[in-house]
Amino acid sequence: MAKKQKQRGSLRGEEHVEAAAAAPHEDAPAPNAEEEAAAQGAGGAGSEVEDGRSADAASGGVEEGKEEEAAAAEEEEREVTFDELGLDEQLKRALRKKGLTKTTPIQREAIPLILEGKDVVAKAKTGSGKTFAYLLPLLQELLKLCKDGRIRKSAPNALILVPTRELCQQVYNEASSLLELCTSKLKIVQVTASMSDKDIKLALSGPPNILVTTPACVAACISKGIVQGSSIKESLSMMILDEADLLLSYRCEDDLKALVPHIPRSCQSILMSATSSPDIDKLTKLLLHNPFVLTLTEVGHAKDDVVPRNVQQFWISCSAKDKMLYILSLLKLELIQKKVLIFVNSIDNAFRLRLFLEKFAIRSAVLNAELPQNSRLHIIEAFNARLFDYLIATDDNKTKEAKQTNKESKKDSKGPRKHLQQTLDAEFGVVRGIDFKNVFTVVNFDMPPNPAGYIHRIGRTGRANKTGASISLVSPEEEDVFEEIEHMLQDVEKKDTNCILPFPLLTKNAVESLRYRTQDVARSVTSRDIQEARRQDVKNEILNSEKLKAHFEENPTDLDLLKHDKLLTNKSIPAHLRDVPEYLIDPTTKEASNAVKLSRAAMGLDNPRRKKRMGFRSGSGKSSDPLRTFSAEGKSRGRRGKEREGDDRRKRRKAEI
Ligand SMILES: Nc1ncnc2c1ncn2[C@@H]1O[C@H](COP(=O)(O)OP(=O)(O)OP(=O)(O)O)[C@@H](O)[C@H]1O
Numbered sequence: 001m002a003k004k005q006k007q008r009g010s011l012r013g014e015e016h017v018e019a020a021a022a023a024p025h026e027d028a029p030a031p032n033a034e035e036e037a038a039a040q041g042a043g044g045a046g047s048e049v050e051d052g053r054s055a056d057a058a059s060g061g062v063e064e065g066k067e068e069e070a071a072a073a074e075e076e077e078r079e080v081t082f083d084e085l086g087l088d089e090q091l092k093r094a095l096r097k098k099g100l101t102k103t104t105p106i107q108r109e110a111i112p113l114i115l116e117g118k119d120v121v122a123k124a125k126t127g128s129g130k131t132f133a134y135l136l137p138l139l140q141e142l143l144k145l146c147k148d149g150r151i152r153k154s155a156p157n158a159l160i161l162v163p164t165r166e167l168c169q170q171v172y173n174e175a176s177s178l179l180e181l182c183t184s185k186l187k188i189v190q191v192t193a194s195m196s197d198k199d200i201k202l203a204l205s206g207p208p209n210i211l212v213t214t215p216a217c218v219a220a221c222i223s224k225g226i227v228q229g230s231s232i233k234e235s236l237s238m239m240i241l242d243e244a245d246l247l248l249s250y251r252c253e254d255d256l257k258a259l260v261p262h263i264p265r266s267c268q269s270i271l272m273s274a275t276s277s278p279d280i281d282k283l284t285k286l287l288l289h290n291p292f293v294l295t296l297t298e299v300g301h302a303k304d305d306v307v308p309r310n311v312q313q314f315w316i317s318c319s320a321k322d323k324m325l326y327i328l329s330l331l332k333l334e335l336i337q338k339k340v341l342i343f344v345n346s347i348d349n350a351f352r353l354r355l356f357l358e359k360f361a362i363r364s365a366v367l368n369a370e371l372p373q374n375s376r377l378h379i380i381e382a383f384n385a386r387l388f389d390y391l392i393a394t395d396d397n398k399t400k401e402a403k404q405t406n407k408e409s410k411k412d413s414k415g416p417r418k419h420l421q422q423t424l425d426a427e428f429g430v431v432r433g434i435d436f437k438n439v440f441t442v443v444n445f446d447m448p449p450n451p452a453g454y455i456h457r458i459g460r461t462g463r464a465n466k467t468g469a470s471i472s473l474v475s476p477e478e479e480d481v482f483e484e485i486e487h488m489l490q491d492v493e494k495k496d497t498n499c500i501l502p503f504p505l506l507t508k509n510a511v512e513s514l515r516y517r518t519q520d521v522a523r524s525v526t527s528r529d530i531q532e533a534r535r536q537d538v539k540n541e542i543l544n545s546e547k548l549k550a551h552f553e554e555n556p557t558d559l560d561l562l563k564h565d566k567l568l569t570n571k572s573i574p575a576h577l578r579d580v581p582e583y584l585i586d587p588t589t590k591e592a593s594n595a596v597k598l599s600r601a602a603m604g605l606d607n608p609r610r611k612k613r614m615g616f617r618s619g620s621g622k623s624s625d626p627l628r629t630f631s632a633e634g635k636s637r638g639r640r641g642k643e644r645e646g647d648d649r650r651k652r653r654k655a656e657i
Helices: 010-022 033-040 044-060 062-077 089-097 105-115 130-147 165-179 197-204 215-223 229-235 244-250 253-262 278-287 320-332 347-358 373-384 400-411 451-458 476-492 508-524 527-554 587-602 608-614
Strands: 120-124 158-161 188-191 210-213 238-241 268-273 292-296 311-317 340-344 365-367 390-394 441-444 468-474
Touching (some): 120 130, 120 278, 130 165, 130 238, 158 215, 165 210, 165 373, 197 215, 229 253, 244 278, 253 278, 268 278, 320 468, 347 365, 441 451
Parallel strands (some): 120 268, 311 468, 365 390, 441 468
């Protein structure tokens, strides 16, 4: 059962509540330059919370602390249903229809506060359900305004700001899916920078009750006069900053500053974030008034764990040039659970890996910033619908190529880009905040550049309390960042042992058995092949996304019509690469692989009907998890079952196009 971190920063939060009560929005002091400067420095809301904690520890004493912790743990054991939160009947019914009954800890804490009308800064780990934590009270408030006939209609009543287009779509989908199940009709639209002014005007005519967009897009709408600042001032009653820790890294600061004068003082503002950072403090000072700071870490006794407890973290040490060999071993010998999201740091690396795996009959798709937006959204939906098992992703617009593009465009903004077929989308963020459904394993083929990147990547598995694992392939050149990540995890989780463990299921023998053929195949993937595959993939995706745009608008569930894991080359795959000969697999590896398959079968992942009904939750306990019960170095500690090959090939119903 999910447990909430006991003091969750509420010590500090209560102070904020008192402050808020004493100084309601209208009276709140406007943020000034000094405050902003302080927020950027060592101070700010984040460090205030820390101070609050240490003061409490010093005065409370160990015993008192323990009692408090026990009492809080008991309180945390209590599950809270949505019905208990005083939500509108329509919303409760919509949630029931969606099969959602119990709140997650962030929902249980944040919803009542937001319903009370407070500005809230909510920090909770990835996948903890932050979207519904703000959407439900927001919809409740708007439904109430509608019912009371108090809705002002010269501009949107609520603004949800997210850093990327993918997130616009995701939040829009989540909110629409709830609204469709409500009887009162609230209008929600999303607008992004990729839309023409004409389309944006059309979308905003009405106007909608809720606008989901990016800061850049809303700032552009104001500066172009598509939306009048004065109308916003008159109509806006709620503003949400989602994935706030990322907003500033998407260069949104100026756009947000441009918005500030148009936000009425009575507007309730909510800021949601997965991590703490000076950027959060900066945004808090800029846009919120005496907020309640809610720091929630949800699971376990550790006060600030940032990776969900249900995610096991592993690493494998290998040279950079052996990474292909290691990933092939993991996938081909079936030592990791599907679906798998593989992160690389450049688009070329993504295609190199895809071509390499393809030569061993392992199909995958690549998700990156140069694909058209339609295709990116479609790839995410198709992967979520389990139409393919392996997705290789470059995680944000700070890839090697993007940096290169930036440099080139600075040098010669009019000149052609020599190395890129396609402009990279600056509003693209594939990993950050995207709700990939049922990803069991995240693989860091390349290590992320920093600990925050690691947290966001790992956060794509173990969502909503499901089981997950991560495996990082760490080369000697990446050991520094790996150590930095390990220290960060130890610091925040107050541990002095390693948080990321050596991956137990892969033996040296298993790896070496594949070395010979891997080297040959890896050498055969040339830079030219990569450029050609990359060009071809973009071309296909553009063609397909244009061709099928209208079709998908009418048939959004017809996902398997478009295949994103289509073979990039037409060459047939020789049998010795397609199937690993039995004699090459040592008994320990065979046992490990069987254990993974058994656990997959036990979790019902191979039964399509059950898959659909139950997701990854069932049977995902320790006993069925080979990563917990098996060690490649010794005998399996778990119960060994009979080998039961699961049929892990999904049926693809429609022909490739
Ligand atoms: N009460 C609930 N019960 C079960 N599932 C839930 C509940 N609330 C949300 N979810 C599901 O949990 C998943 C993660 O939710 P969400 O995307 O809101 O997480 P998040 O905290 O915003 O993560 P991130 O920081 O990575 O964006 C979604 O698939 C969502 O539908």
